[in-house]
Amino acid sequence: MALTLDPEDTRGRIHDLVWCGxxxxxxxxxxxxxxxxxxxxxxxxxxxxxKAEAARACAAKRAAEAxxxxxxxxxxxxxxxxxxxxxxxxxxxxxxxxxxDGHDDVREQWRAAGRLSSGIRGCCFYHSQDLDTAVRTGRLxxxxxxxxxxxxxxxxxxxxxVGRRIVELLRAAGFGANWSGDINERIEADLGQWRKRxxxx
Numbered sequence: 001m002a003l004t005l006d007p008e009d010t011r012g013r014i015h016d017l018v019w020c021g022x023x024x025x026x027x028x029x030x031x032x033x034x035x036x037x038x039x040x041x042x043x044x045x046x047x048x049x050x051k052a053e054a055a056r057a058c059a060a061k062r063a064a065e066a067x068x069x070x071x072x073x074x075x076x077x078x079x080x081x082x083x084x085x086x087x088x089x090x091x092x093x094x095x096x097x098x099x100x101d102g103h104d105d106v107r108e109q110w111r112a113a114g115r116l117s118s119g120i121r122g123c124c125f126y127h128s129q130d131l132d133t134a135v136r137t138g139r140l141x142x143x144x145x146x147x148x149x150x151x152x153x154x155x156x157x158x159x160x161x162v163g164r165r166i167v168e169l170l171r172a173a174g175f176g177a178n179w180s181g182d183i184n185e186r187i188e189a190d191l192g193q194w195r196k197r198x199x200x201x
Contacts, residue, residue, distance in 0.1 A: 021196025074196035122162035
């Protein structure tokens with residue numbers, strides 16, 4: 001019996017889930033069968049194909065990881081994020097699926113930290129769709145803001161400061177960083193490639 005799923009599309013999604021490095025190998029198969037696809041529509045042949053493709057992709061990534069440097073692009077990016085956090089800027093990896101989700105995650109952290117009394121100056125994040133693009137292209141779009149300051153002029157001025165600081169840190173980490181200076185546009189970080197060791201590595 002022929003597959004009912006789209007092999008090219010499904011193989012691409014398996015690749016993104018495996019090579020992003022955020023998920024254990026054991027989770028990839030069910031994320032495809034139960035979340036990405038409709039489990040009620042999958043045949044036995046579909047499930048066998050998914051199992052084999054997921055295993056192949058996971059094995060290929062584990063083999064590649066053996067030749068990676070001790071510090072990968074993700075490690076350097078996390079070092080940038082750690083410095084931002086030290087400077088009272090919320091920095092989140094994989095914050096939701098959209099910009100709105102990411103801002104919701106930032107607000108949640110801001111509230112938990114004590115709102116205005118926390119001294120938080122701003123935020124920086126990327127969402128899961130940005131991550132998919134980074135896995136495929138090595139380019140990552142970063143959203144940022146100057147925080148929850150009530151005064152619009154002050155908030156916009158602070159957003160410029162935060163944006164410039166993010167660009168400065170990215171370049172210091174050896175990444176390309178492009179930003180127009182417009183606070184309504186995101187920063188594009190050129191990572192070269194996306195390499196993150198998986199949690200099972």
